[in-house]
Every structure is written in structure tokens, then in C-alpha cells.
Amino acid sequence: MLTIVRGVSNILTKIAFSTPRTAASYHTTCKLPCAHTEQSTADTNEADSEELSAAQQKLIKNDRSKAIPVETSIRYLNSEAYKTTYGTRFVWEEYRRNHKGLFAPKKTRKTCIRQGAISTGNPCPICRDEYLILDHRNLELIKQFISPHTGEVLSYSKTGLCQKKHLELLVAFERAKDYGLIAFDVPFREYDYSEYYSKQ
Numbered sequence: 001m002l003t004i005v006r007g008v009s010n011i012l013t014k015i016a017f018s019t020p021r022t023a024a025s026y027h028t029t030c031k032l033p034c035a036h037t038e039q040s041t042a043d044t045n046e047a048d049s050e051e052l053s054a055a056q057q058k059l060i061k062n063d064r065s066k067a068i069p070v071e072t073s074i075r076y077l078n079s080e081a082y083k084t085t086y087g088t089r090f091v092w093e094e095y096r097r098n099h100k101g102l103f104a105p106k107k108t109r110k111t112c113i114r115q116g117a118i119s120t121g122n123p124c125p126i127c128r129d130e131y132l133i134l135d136h137r138n139l140e141l142i143k144q145f146i147s148p149h150t151g152e153v154l155s156y157s158k159t160g161l162c163q164k165k166h167l168e169l170l171v172a173f174e175r176a177k178d179y180g181l182i183a184f185d186v187p188f189r190e191y192d193y194s195e196y197y198s199k200q
């Protein structure tokens, strides 16, 4: 049974990636001018010349073992490649969760990346773009996940982040607050001070 399923999925990936150039154009972050993309474009050039198989291309596309520095991510969010990919919309706005049945499960999946590679066909908005790094210095990214009405982090049921990335987002948000990078309001409380004095 498994072999049949694998055979069908192999055929589907071959249909989807029959031309080598389409796989490269799906990659959202090809245009970023930095050391990492130079490597990746070199890889794709090799792919064009050597005609890598669909399975190998998929492996390259889903690989997340490279650690990308935050500075690169910050430059990416201001780059032309980011604008052509997302425009003025938030990174999570166009994302739609896949689930069976009419209603989505209460919680999103635990993680999209297992053993250094994307392990799902529908990775969450942060996992699907390898240049989006959650860090307290990456304010442009964190601000996309903050509600303008409450100033709190939006729920994963709205943004679709996996549990792992949502936790990373909460940590980055709290850190940014601690470092004074994000301004926030402390609610004003009125006290009835007469209750604190003795009744005499």
C-alpha cells in the first residue's frame, strides 16, 4: 500500500516539477542579494545544467538545515524580493490552513520542520519562507503579528503559525518589550484609597 502511495506521489511531483525552471520560480527568496542566495542561485544553475531529478529538486527546496542570520532576515524584509512576494500584505494574510473535514482542529500542528527539512505539504507562514527569522531585533516581522486593538500577539488560530513558531514569536515579542524596542501601554488603574485606611 505504501509503495503505491509513494509511486502516485512521485508521479504527481514529476508532473508538478516537470520543467526545472518552475521550481526555482516558486522559491520566494531567490532575488535577495546576499551570500546565501548566491549559493542557491549557483545551485539552481547547476540544476539547470545537470537536469536534477524532481526528487532532488524537492530536497533542495525543502532543506532548512542552513542557519540564516537575523541580519539577513532584516535586510530581506526591506528588499525588493520581499515586496514582489508579499506586497503590502502581512506574511500570514494569504495563508490558509489545510485540514480534513469542515472545521479546523483547535491547535495548529506542532512543527513544520523535522530533521532539518520541511515535513509537510502546507508549512506555516514562517516555516515556508526560510528568510523569515523570529528574533527580538526583527521588529518588522514581529509587528505583523501584533493586534492593533489590544497590542497583544495574534492567536495562532488567526495567523496559522505552528506551535513551535508561535512560541518563538511570543519569546521574541517579550524580549523586544524588555529591550524597549516595542512601546506598549500599561493599563491605568484607579484605586479607592479609602479602602486602604483604617475605619477610625
Ligand SMILES: [Zn+2]
Pocket: 111, 112, 113, 123, 124, 125, 126, 127, 128, 161, 162, 165
Ligand atoms: Zn511552522
